[in-house]
Amino acid sequence: xxxxxxxxxxxxxxxxxxxxxxxxxxxxxxxxxxxxxxxxxxxxxxxxxxxxxxxxxxxxxxxxxxxxxxxxxxxxxxxxxxxxxxxxxxxxxxxxxxxxxxxxxxxxxx
Amino acid sequence: xxxxxxxxxxxxxxxxxxxxxxxxxxxxxxxxxxxxxxxxxxxxxxxxxxxxxxxxxxxxxxxxxxxxxxxxxxxxxxxxxxxxxxxxxxxxxxxxxxxxxxxxxxxxxxxxxx
Numbered sequence: 001x002x003x004x005x006x007x008x009x010x011x012x013x014x015x016x017x018x019x020x021x022x023x024x025x026x027x028x029x030x031x032x033x034x035x036x037x038x039x040x041x042x043x044x045x046x047x048x049x050x051x052x053x054x055x056x057x058x059x060x061x062x063x064x065x066x067x068x069x070x071x072x073x074x075x076x077x078x079x080x081x082x083x084x085x086x087x088x089x090x091x092x093x094x095x096x097x098x099x100x101x102x103x104x105x106x107x108x109x110x
Numbered sequence: 111x112x113x114x115x116x117x118x119x120x121x122x123x124x125x126x127x128x129x130x131x132x133x134x135x136x137x138x139x140x141x142x143x144x145x146x147x148x149x150x151x152x153x154x155x156x157x158x159x160x161x162x163x164x165x166x167x168x169x170x171x172x173x174x175x176x177x178x179x180x181x182x183x184x185x186x187x188x189x190x191x192x193x194x195x196x197x198x199x200x201x202x203x204x205x206x207x208x209x210x211x212x213x214x215x216x217x218x219x220x221x222x223x224x
Contacts (some may be wrong), residue, residue, distance in 0.1 A: 043214075044153070044215050045215070046213065054146065088152070095166070098155065100155075
């Protein structure tokens with residue numbers, strides 16, 4: 001079992017829709033959770049962090065965390081073609097390493 | 111403010127050779143982490159250095175090694191290259207503790223092993 005799992009996609013949504021990206025993790029001791037965005041041919045960049053159960057909103061982005069279910073999600077409202085990228089879920093577990101999922105490719109259709 | 115700089119950006123090697131990759135972190139950042147990115151495995155953690163000390167290590171064979179210098183610049187070395195080592199090697203820096211999760215990545219060094 002991978003430590004951080006994501007559906008590879010692609011997840012295709014029309015412009016203006018809500019994109020929902022999901023991630024599960026295996027280490028119950030994990031305390032810190034992050035979403036990175038990686039455009040094709042570019043390096044990852046941090047877009048959201050979340051540390052406690054519930055929702056955290058930042059502009060069009062909302063991160064959701066459910067530690068009991070070991071589940072993290074990222075919602076992107078009013079999706080734009082410029083949001084088309086690979087979204088990487090990352091988790092710091094009990095080993096204190098930042099472990100990345102393999103990413104979900106999001107395609108926003110104009 | 112300059113970002114994370116990695117050199118070389120692209121390189122081609124043959125099996126059995128060795129390679130050294132360099133990373134200059136953002137000025138003032140003292141932690142440098144290295145990741146290997148492949149289409150099948152995604153981003154895999156190699157190691158992390160802080161103040162010239164390796165603080166954490168991923169599950170890679172001993173052929174993969176690294177070091178950090180007093181100016182926080184870091185190098186990683188891969189010896190006895192194998193075809194499976196072909197990947198994008200990403201360096202990321204942070205102020206002090208990568209456990210904050212806020213890593214700043216360089217553009218990467220793309221290694222092709224023939």
